[in-house]
Structure formats: structure tokens, C-alpha cells
Amino acid sequence: MTLASRSCLLRMPPFQRALPVLATPATGETATVEAREDIRRRIVRDRTGGRFWAPAPAHVRPVLVCGGYGVDGNRMRSLARLLARLATVHSPQDLLLVAPGAYGPAARIARQYGVVHLHEPVDPHALLDHAREVHELGQGDIGDLAALRGQKAMRYASPDHGHPVDGMSVARRLIQDWRYHDPYTGDVTTILKVLEFQALWRRVIDANRDIGACVGMSLWKRRRIAAFFTVPPTHPPFFRQACSAVKRCASQGRAVVTWATRIPTGLIQQAQAENVPVWRVEDGFVRSVGLGSGLQVPASIFVDRRGIYYDPSEPSDLEHILATAPFDAHLRERARSLIAHLVQKGISKYGRSDRGQMQEWDARGRRVLLVPGQVSDDLSVIRGGGAVxxxxxLLQTVRQHNPDAFIIYRPHPDVVAGHRNGRLGNDVVMAYADHISIEGSIVDLIWQVHEVHTLTSLAGFEALLRQRKVVTYGCPFYAGWGLTTDMGRIPAGRRQRVLSLAELVAGALILYPRYIDPLTQIPCEVETVVARFDDTRIWRPTVLMRIKNLQGHMKHMLGR
Known part of the structure; x- marks a missing residue:
């Protein structure tokens, strides 16, 4: 089997050293005309195929002369003869040699004629955006992509014998000559699914190109953050000092990203002075099995260019998505399927339900309200809590408005674990509540109550998924869209749209976050992360996590 036949146009970006196999030579599906046109259209639209993750070229020209797959010494000599012949047909200023190796026969001919030579990998689509025609020795990515784009592409078996490349033939080979594999599961999948993966990877990589530096990131999560922000095969550097990060980003015209709750002193002011954008990062809503405060790395994050979702004093990307996104039928149906799966599996931000919790109280027919506690110094409380x-x-306010209700107080898991502040003594709680719930999953508890009353807790969002009435006293991201009873102040000027639950979920769990597969470390969609919640091996505590949990337990015991 030749190297050309083994080199599929659809390949994995080098996210890491050990990569899953995306395509293997085999007899694939039948390539109908409609299927070929669909494949061609998707690759062109999404700018995938070839080394789409590579940097943009430093030079572009209307006529490209390219080496195909596996250019060895003999083929380099043939490529040199092809370049010399084309230099007599076209102006050398119109030619661009694209071939590996800064030296050798082809490079010498390029220097002789004054032809620009690109010898490092570049994004083929960025090259083709400015190209009129492509001349390629043997089969390669650039010729195939040019043909798919409808551009003139000539392929040469020798310098004097070339033939045009047909885009529909390229699409036919992609369909019929390859078997495709899901990189997350290893299962056989379709070419359409692989193209969806590549489109996602392209969007993530393109967004990451705008990031120049990371600052305010805890040491224990930097490896995972690097995977989130990769531009294969590298990632933005981490800095401890705001001034160093801003200086680097200012010189490159890029943004600095920072953990929203760990913004270094002076970063905002220094960035504004240098006209450097600051993007804020936070944990996603479907995060992990295990607490972030217990050093479990996240499988999802938000990267917000406007603000951050829990601060209603300014717009955020999530608020903008919820206010303006066109939620089409496909996206709404995907959100409904996601809701059903999350509810069925009992999945919440920090894990999944064990389905073993029994009711611990007797409300004697009274309306049962759940009041989820929060971390007292959490920015979502400080910024989004409003008057309460x-x-x-919060307990006092809920009791005042519901004097006859049976109120259950649920302390925040970070507080129970001893990692964060916000603990209330039992006697203080029981002056306003009827029961304190600590054990079991909060999603199991939500099933056993009629309403959830909250400041800004994500438990309110999880209660909406489970069709419970939610009353907000602060301004969480899910308030103000017609799905909650809002007692707090809502930025009505920015939240005028009435959303369905599916649209809220589409915005909050599909469009706003970034996800990474905790097993393969490859960017993925939410459905892949949700499926990983079933695999307990992935979330097994490390030694550092066990030490952190022991410290939290001792702190909690001493605080009693």
C-alpha cells in the first residue's frame, strides 16, 4: 500500500503525542451524488481537511506548486523540474513553492527564480483563499482541497504529465476508500460524524489563536487548561505576573485569559492601558465527578469575552447568547435529548446521583421548599445576590415569604467538605428551617420538594430541568427569561426574551461552554462528557486530592 493511499485528508490534529486513529483504509459507504456534494460542501464551509490546525501562511500567491505526501529525494528532484517548467510559464512573483525542507533541489530552483518557498506546515485553506490554481506532484492535501473548492488543481505523476483533479472524485474517495472511527470511543462511525468533529476542533483552535497568555491559573489545573487552549501542538504560556502577561499579549495583538475568581491585582487596569482584551474563565455547569475545591480538574469551562455569567452588573457571553441566539429546531431537539439524559442519569455539576437517598422528613402535607446554601464569599453571591x-x-427572607412552608436547608458541598466559607450553625439554621439535608445527591433531593428558593445557586437551574418551580432572590443566569419567579432585581433591559427550557439549556450547556474529554484530552461536545460520568476510573481521586479532602474534613470537624 502506497503512502498516498494511507494518508487520508481527514486527520486528527496533534492534540497530544498518542492520538486515536480517525480513518483506516477500507471499503466504505456507497458514494451517491448527493453524499459527495454534501461532503464537498461541508469541508469547504467548515474549512476542514488537511493540516487545518496549522498557522496561517506568511506569504500567499495565485499559483501554488506543492509536493504531495511522502516527498523523498527523488520526488524532490521531480518537484524541482516541475517548478522550473512552471517558472517559464508563470511569472515567478506569482508562484509559491509549498514543500518541506529549506534545502534541496526544489529549494535551490526556488531561490534561483526568486520564488517564495514555504517549508513549514501552514493552514491549506488560508493558502487557497488567495490561489488561482494548484500544481501538485503526487497526491496531497492542497490539491484535493483545491478541487473540493472548485479551484483549478493539476496533479502530476512526473513533471511533464499532469491531469486535472475533480472535486467530486475526491469526495467519492473519502466516502468509499476509508472506514472512520470515533476518536472518543474507538467505534466505527460515519464520515459525516468525523466532519462534525473536525468542524468543532477547527472552531476551538481558531478561537484559541486569539489567546496570547494565561494568568491567575492554579498550578494543579494548568495541564487541563493547556489542553482547553491548545493550538496544536502547543498552547499559550502561563504567567504569574499580570504585567508579563499583558506585555506579551500587547506585542502579539492577542487576549489574556484569567480565572474569573483569581484575577491578579492590576491586571484589568494594565490591560486597559495597553488595549489588551481580558477574557474570564470559569468552571462549566457539567464539570466533573468531584469538587473543584477538592482539586478535581474540570471537563468543561467557560471563556467569556464580555464579562462572566454570574455578574449581572455587566453583559456576559451567556446572556448575549440567551438574548440573541437563533435556536433552530435541531438545536432545540438536541437540548431536549440532553435534558432527558441528564435527568435520567441524575447528573449535576459535580457528579451523578446514587439514587439511594430516602426522604428524611415528614412535612405533614405542607409545601416543601428547598433552600440551597452557597459559599458566602463566592462572587456569584457577592455580585449576583442583590439585596439578599x-x-x-436567604433563609430569613424565604421564611418571611413562606411562613407555613416546610423548609429544607442544604449547605453547599464545598462548605460541608471544609474547603470554603459559609457554614451556619445548626441552631441558627433551625430557627428558620425545618430540616437540614447533608447526605446524598442534591438532584435526588430536588425530586422530593415542590419548589427551590435560591439566590444564584446552580441548583435552581437543575430544578428547572426537573420541572420544579424555582424562585430566585438574586440574579442567576437562568432568571429573567420567563422560566422562574424572580424576587430579585433583573437587568430587564438585557433580558427581554421569553425562552423555553430547551432554549435555556441549549445556550447554557451547548453553545456557551467548552468541553474536553477527560479520557482522551480532546475537545468534545457535552454529550461525550456526560457519557464519561459513567466511567468511575476516570474520576478516581489522586493522592493530592485525598490529602486535600482530609484537610477539609479536619477543618470541618474543628469548626463544629
Whole structure:
């Protein structure tokens, strides 16, 4: 089997050293005319195929002369003769040699004629955006992509014998000559699914190109953050000092990303002075099995260019998505399927339900309200709590508005674990509540109550998924869209749209976050992360996590 036959146009970006196999030579599906046209259209639209992850070229020209797959010494000599012949037909200023190796026969001919030579990998689509025609020795990515784009592409078996490349023939080979594999599961899949993966990877990589530096990132999560922000095979550097990060980003015209709750002193002011954008990063809503405060790395994050979702004083990307995104039928159906799966599996931000929790109280027919506690110094409380600040104030307010209700207080898991502040004494809680719930999953608890009353807790969002009434006293991201009873102040000027639950979920769990597969470390969609919640081996605590949990337990015991 020749090298050309083994080199599929659809390949994995080098996210890491050990990569899953995306395509193997085999007899694939039948290539109908409609299927070929669909494949051609998708590759052109999404700018996938070839080394789409490579940097943009430093030079572009209307006529490309390219070496195909596996250019060895003999083929380099043939490529040199092809370039010399084309230099007599076209102006050398119109030619661009695209071939590996800064030296050798082809490179010498390029220097002789004054032809620009690109010898490092570049994004083929960026080359073709400015090309009129492509001349390629043997089969290669650039000729195939040019043909798919409808551009003139000539392929040469020798310098004097070339033939045109037909885009529909390229699409036919992609369909019929390859068997495709899901990189997350290893299962056989379709070419359409592989093209969806590549389109996702392209979007992530293109967004990451705008990031120049990371600052304010904890050491224990930097490896995972690097995977989120990769531009294969590298990633933006991490800095401890705001001034160093801003200086680098200012010189490159890129943004600095920072953890929203760990913004270094002076970063915002220095970035504004240098006209450097600051993007804020936070944990996603379907994050991991295990607490972030317990050092479990996230499988999802948000990268917000406007603000951050829990601060209603300014717009955020999530608010903008919810206010403006065109939620089409396909996206709404995908969101409904996701809701059904999350509810069926009992999945919440930090894990999944064990389905073993029994009711611990007797409400004697009273309306049962759940009040989820939050971390007292959490920015979502400080920025989004409004007039009601803290767990005690929330309990007092809920009791004042619901004197006859049976109120259950649920302390935040980070507080229970001893990692964060916000603990209330049992006697203080029981002055306003009827029961304190600590054990089991909060999603199991939500099933057993009629309403959830909250400041800004994600438990309110999880209650909406489970068709419970939600009353908000602060301004969480899910308030103000017609799905909640809002007692707090809502930025009505920015939240005027009425959303369905499917649209809220589409925005909050599909469009806004980034996800990474915790097993393969490859960017993925939410459905892949949700499926990984079933695999306990992935989330097994490390030694560092066990030490952190022990410290939290001791702190909690001493605080009693």
C-alpha cells in the first residue's frame, strides 16, 4: 500500500503525542451524488481537511506548486523540474513553492527564480483563499482541497504529465476508500460524524489563536487548561505576573485569559492601558465527578469575552447568547435529548446521583421548599445576590415569604467538605428551617420538594430541568427569561426574551461552554462528557486530592 493511499485528508490534529486513529483504509459507504456534494460542501464551509490546525501562511500567491505526501529525494528532484517548467510559464512573483525542507533541489530552483518557498506546515485553506490554481506532484492535501473548492488543481505523476483533479472524485474517495472511527470511543462511525468533529476542533483552535497568555491559573489545573487552549501542538504560556502577561499579549495583538475568581491585582487596569482584551474563565455547569475545591480538574469551562455569567452588573457571553441566539429546531431537539439524559442519569455539576437517598422528613402535607446554601464569599453571591446577601439572609427572607412552608436547608458541598466559607450553625439554621439535608445527591433531593428558593445557586437551574418551580432572590443566569419567579432585581433591559427550557439549556450547556474529554484530552461536545460520568476510573481521586479532602474534613470537624 502506497503512502498516498494511507494518508487520508481527514486527520486528527496533534492534540497530544498518542492520538486515536480517525480513518483506516477500507471499503466504505456507497458514494451517491448527493453524499459527495454534501461532503464537498461541508469541508469547504467548515474549512476542514488537511493540516487545518496549522498557522496561517506568511506569504500567499495565485499559483501554488506543492509536493504531495511522502516527498523523498527523488520526488524532490521531480518537484524541482516541475517548478522550473512552471517558472517559464508563470511569472515567478506569482508562484509559491509549498514543500518541506529549506534545502534541496526544489529549494535551490526556488531561490534561483526568486520564488517564495514555504517549508513549514501552514493552514491549506488560508493558502487557497488567495490561489488561482494548484500544481501538485503526487497526491496531497492542497490539491484535493483545491478541487473540493472548485479551484483549478493539476496533479502530476512526473513533471511533464499532469491531469486535472475533480472535486467530486475526491469526495467519492473519502466516502468509499476509508472506514472512520470515533476518536472518543474507538467505534466505527460515519464520515459525516468525523466532519462534525473536525468542524468543532477547527472552531476551538481558531478561537484559541486569539489567546496570547494565561494568568491567575492554579498550578494543579494548568495541564487541563493547556489542553482547553491548545493550538496544536502547543498552547499559550502561563504567567504569574499580570504585567508579563499583558506585555506579551500587547506585542502579539492577542487576549489574556484569567480565572474569573483569581484575577491578579492590576491586571484589568494594565490591560486597559495597553488595549489588551481580558477574557474570564470559569468552571462549566457539567464539570466533573468531584469538587473543584477538592482539586478535581474540570471537563468543561467557560471563556467569556464580555464579562462572566454570574455578574449581572455587566453583559456576559451567556446572556448575549440567551438574548440573541437563533435556536433552530435541531438545536432545540438536541437540548431536549440532553435534558432527558441528564435527568435520567441524575447528573449535576459535580457528579451523578446514587439514587439511594430516602426522604428524611415528614412535612405533614405542607409545601416543601428547598433552600440551597452557597459559599458566602463566592462572587456569584457577592455580585449576583442583590439585596439578599448570604445564606442566613436567604433563609430569613424565604421564611418571611413562606411562613407555613416546610423548609429544607442544604449547605453547599464545598462548605460541608471544609474547603470554603459559609457554614451556619445548626441552631441558627433551625430557627428558620425545618430540616437540614447533608447526605446524598442534591438532584435526588430536588425530586422530593415542590419548589427551590435560591439566590444564584446552580441548583435552581437543575430544578428547572426537573420541572420544579424555582424562585430566585438574586440574579442567576437562568432568571429573567420567563422560566422562574424572580424576587430579585433583573437587568430587564438585557433580558427581554421569553425562552423555553430547551432554549435555556441549549445556550447554557451547548453553545456557551467548552468541553474536553477527560479520557482522551480532546475537545468534545457535552454529550461525550456526560457519557464519561459513567466511567468511575476516570474520576478516581489522586493522592493530592485525598490529602486535600482530609484537610477539609479536619477543618470541618474543628469548626463544629
Amino acid at each position: 446577601q448570604g445564606n442566613l439572609a
